[in-house]
Amino acid sequence: MKNLVQLSLLTLAFWLVVTPNTVAQNQLPVLQNVKAVVDTVQRQVTITYDLTDDDETVVVSVQLANADGYRINLTDSQGDIGYQTSGKGKQIIGRYTDAAWLRKKGAIRLIANDRQKALVSDLLAAVDTNRIKQNTQLVYGMRDHETKAGIQHLAEVRKTVADQFRRGQFVTARAPFTWQKHTGENVVGTKEGLGEQPKTYVIGAHMDAAKGSPGGDDNATGVAGLLEVMHALSAYEFKHRIVVVGFDLEEIGFMGSQFFVKDALRRKETIGGMINYDMIGMYSERPKTQFIPPGFDGLFPEVAAMVAKDAYRGNFLICTANTSSEELGRTFRESARQHVPSLKVASLVALENGEMTPTLAASDHASFWKAGIQALHIGDGGETRNPKLNTPADNLDGLSYRFAGQTVQATLATLAQLAQMQHCAVATTEVSFSTPTN
Structure with missing residues (x-):
């Protein structure tokens, strides 16, 4: 009997040691x-x-x-x-x-x-906050369309984005367009789906910055997050198509995303949803780091009460949908709750296409809203948390790469569900x- 007990304990010990590595993970073919x-x-x-x-x-x-x-x-x-x-x-x-x-x-x-x-946990484990930091630093710097330094560095950023898309085995295209005196260029990476009639899911971030600003939070963090999403997705396949886009000329009327949407509609592409990263790096556990604009508490009383109860800490992500995108917003929030439980997500819904709340439609997601396509703005609250936006002081100070990494993980969990990871x-x-x- 003693020998049987010892054998049972030995067997149990073997499984405790071996199971995490040999059973929990199944390698891809x-x-x-x-x-x-x-x-x-x-x-x-x-x-x-x-x-x-x-x-x-x-x-x-x-x-x-x-x-x-x-x-x-x-x-x-x-x-x-x-x-x-x-x-x-x-x-x-x-x-x-x-x-x-x-x-x-x-x-x-x-x-x-x-x-x-396919385990979502494996996909999320691929997120590397050090790589997010490195890519934020690569993108950081003047990226406007008016100064020599801005034009030069923006060209370097476009090349960096395109090169990383290619290394991730995304089919990569550089899509130039003109608007008034400006020439812009989106960078588009495509991962084909395995389904015979796949939908397209888009994630994008604008690469340019306001004149005179090095664009640390706005939007080096968003571009770095986009690249991290791409890196994690590159090892997996999906039933539906996933397109990653670096938009240009966002700071001048969202022209890059308008051009992208117009081209997709011309090709009769079915876009199932879009996620827009615009400022995903500012985070703080200090009280009074989150500003509530006048009238916000009347429009969004639950979110305002949540922020007030937590002493106005800027420690949460904001997911903004319009009326037609509420289902996509629920999917994102539920994915975050299930797979990244430490990430707090506040939900805002703009009526129609945000005409009554223009600050909620002040980025590339609005181009998709106007075309009747579900889209979300995922961000840190912009100027309500970072008063340095669009100024020379929008630097890398105060950025949380852990927060950006959690945002990427929530996005990956959402895409794994929507695009059906295989x-x-x-x-x-x-x-x-x-x-x-x-």
């Missing part, structure tokens, strides 16, 4: 040495690959996609497709019925799904579907 050959005469595709995964079986599928993201599955597929085990030198042969929609060039996507539940691997190979001419 790994696809390597993926190659695709297209026979445009026979309209046949041959794919070879190596597969590694912890699970006994993985579901392997293939999609063909064109530059617009439209996709179909292969037909008459044979070989190592469907339920598969780990191994090298696997091969799939399949046919496609019509190449016209592919517009000559396209991509073949090989998907390995082990049917495990536990799978994807390998994309660009190919040509053009039939050679003699």
